[in-house]
Amino acid sequence: MPNSTHPLRRPEIGAETRLIPVLGDPIAQVRAPALMNGLLAERGVDTVVIPVHARAENLDSVVRGLQAIENVRGLLITVPHKIDILRHAAVHSPAAALAGSANALRREPDGSWHAANFDGAGFVAGLVAHGFSPAGRQVAVIGAGGAGSAVSAALLDAEASRLTVYDRDGDRMIAIVDRLGSRWPGRVEAGAGLGAADIVINATPLGLGPTDELPFDPACLRPGALVADIVMRPRRTRLLRLAETLGHPVHYGEPMLTHQVELYCAYFGLAAEELRA
Amino acid sequence: MPNSTHPLRRPEIGAETRLIPVLGDPIAQVRAPALMNGLLAERGVDTVVIPVHARAENLDSVVRGLQAIENVRGLLITVPHKIDILRHAAVHSPAAALAGSANALRREPDGSWHAANFDGAGFVAGLVAHGFSPAGRQVAVIGAGGAGSAVSAALLDAEASRLTVYDRDGDRMIAIVDRLGSRWPGRVEAGAGLGAADIVINATPLGLGPTDELPFDPACLRPGALVADIVMRPRRTRLLRLAETLGHPVHYGEPMLTHQVELYCAYFGLAAEELRA
Incomplete structure (x- = not known):
């Protein structure tokens, strides 16, 4: 009781x-x-x-x-x-x-x-709850592993206008782009797409370890682009700290899980x- | 904190x-x-x-x-x-x-x-803590599975004068009696030994289920013999209830675990x- x-x-x-x-x-x-x-x-x-x-x-x-x-x-x-x-x-x-x-x-x-x-539904729900709807936006997802693939599919389902997916493993990158492209033709492309994106998401585990390299360089982003991270611990990853220093809005990893x-x-x-x- | x-x-x-x-x-x-x-x-x-x-x-x-x-x-x-x-x-x-x-x-x-x-050390410690030392006593153990074998060894180690071990599986019964007998010669015998025992222990799982048969018939025991059960739930097994009705002191299963x-x-x-x- x-x-x-x-x-x-x-x-x-x-x-x-x-x-x-x-x-x-x-x-x-x-x-x-x-x-x-x-x-x-x-x-x-x-x-x-x-x-x-x-x-x-x-x-x-x-x-x-x-x-x-x-x-x-x-x-x-x-x-x-x-x-x-x-x-x-x-x-x-x-x-x-x-x-x-x-x-x-x-x-x-x-x-x-x-x-x-x-993962995808949770990530998008968290993004929307924090005022960042992906609808009509150009989105870059870095990392085409389990989480990156799920987040990419959910972003397209939530009406992102265009999505780029990047992974160091080219075969993995092409495979997910092909799969998403056959479901959402003309809206998915392989590559980093950092310079044109409204929303850029780290979907790799880089940032979990204190000495991890950055998943991408936020200096390449256009002003005002949102930087999101799926890494939850530390809450403020090195990537997000650097993005904030450069004046970008950021979105933490935790809402993907809490949602x-x-x-x-x-x-x-x-x-x-x-x-x- | x-x-x-x-x-x-x-x-x-x-x-x-x-x-x-x-x-x-x-x-x-x-x-x-x-x-x-x-x-x-x-x-x-x-x-x-x-x-x-x-x-x-x-x-x-x-x-x-x-x-x-x-x-x-x-x-x-x-x-x-x-x-x-x-x-x-x-x-x-x-x-x-x-x-x-x-x-x-x-x-x-x-x-x-x-x-x-x-199991054996815990059972003997619980028995002693409740005032029933096995030293110098004749003990019957019913069930030569994992718990019965462990309890039997610990009782001999605690100076039980004589031990009988019974199991429906004759091969299993002989195997444990041989093993214990080679460590404590002359003090271990196969068989139920109910009529002569000072302490009789149910070391089978019988009693866990509400419709289980009795592991042995307490009507065969000599007056004053202690009836112990290793079954912990229900606390008062059908065996212990019947033994109490017949006037025997009883020892519950829980002390074996708590000790x-x-x-x-x-x-x-x-x-x-x-x-x-």
Whole structure:
């Protein structure tokens, strides 16, 4: 029962608690446990989000193990596993298929696994909530990995007029541009496109590490261009600090996740239906 | 920081929380999460014990997956996996080797896995704390699985004068009697030995389920014999209720676990050295 002296119920873990592991490498930056566990406790849902540090070479074995646990109700997936995780789901949502990546998997009633991707919808919702609608804008996305692909698809879906996608891996860059271009013909191009963009987004993990190089040089941008970062920790990445110094408006990484929390809850069925005794 | 308005710190799960899964089938009866998480939170140790419902046919895949997770610091093992888990550890403690079963595994600094068994030490410590020393007594153990083997070894180590071990699986019964007999010659025998025992212990899982048959008939016992059960939930099993009705003193399952909590903490290195910021 909610206790009025404890405004925020913290998670209690009992024998029947169900689990949603969040898989990443590194793991120290993941925000999903902190963001979701307080909410789930408040709602009386006996499920906890737990951090799982899985190296790429162990991903298959970790996922097979977690999927074989009866009280695992789903998985959340972060860097660098969003693409490789697709092979562990029989069915992919339209957003996951278009992005070629997933950040959430759930166990279906028949025991099979379904993959979805809320990165793009979360990113765009956060951008709009902060007053930066992509509709009619020219957007550059740097990084065509799992998150970059998802964000690119959602930006086109949200009526960005033109999108450039850049990745150091040329094959990966061409593959995502081809896939997006067949869905939204004439609006997607490979390349950095920095000089002409209204909105430029770092969708690489560069910035997580204190000595990481910059994903791109904000000195190349036109005045007034918005610089957005999907890296959440540190909040003010080196890229965003430099962009601010140069007079650009900036958009932090966190809204992409906070705007996904309700999407995750709906996907996993985490309503308040499982009240504790 | 401890907050004086919250006398018991509940576990907070963040990105760097380390995990100790407890594996069983069924899982609803496990007490380790409830017993240990409050204690760990009080001590400021950023580790949580989580329930993992693993069916026997999935055990190997679940364990391989959990052992491949960087922030899993160890495993706790309960019914029915205490024997099969041994193949997932390179080194077995003396108690685990003697019992042929383990209830705790930890990751060693070199990345290998070590198995230990605290069931026997915990059971005997609980028995003694409740005023029932096995020293010089005749004891009957029903069930030669993981817990029964561990309890049997610890009772002999605690100077029980004579021990009988019974199991429906004759091969399993003979194997444990031979192993214990070679360590404590002349004090161990196969068979139920109910009529002569001072202490009779149910070390089978019978009693977990509401419709389970009795592990043995307490009507066969001599007056005054102590009836102990390792089943923890329900606390008062059908066996213990019937034994009480017949006038026998009884010993519940919970002390075996509660007296293991500090043994687990020492084994996993869960002292208060990891204070949260």
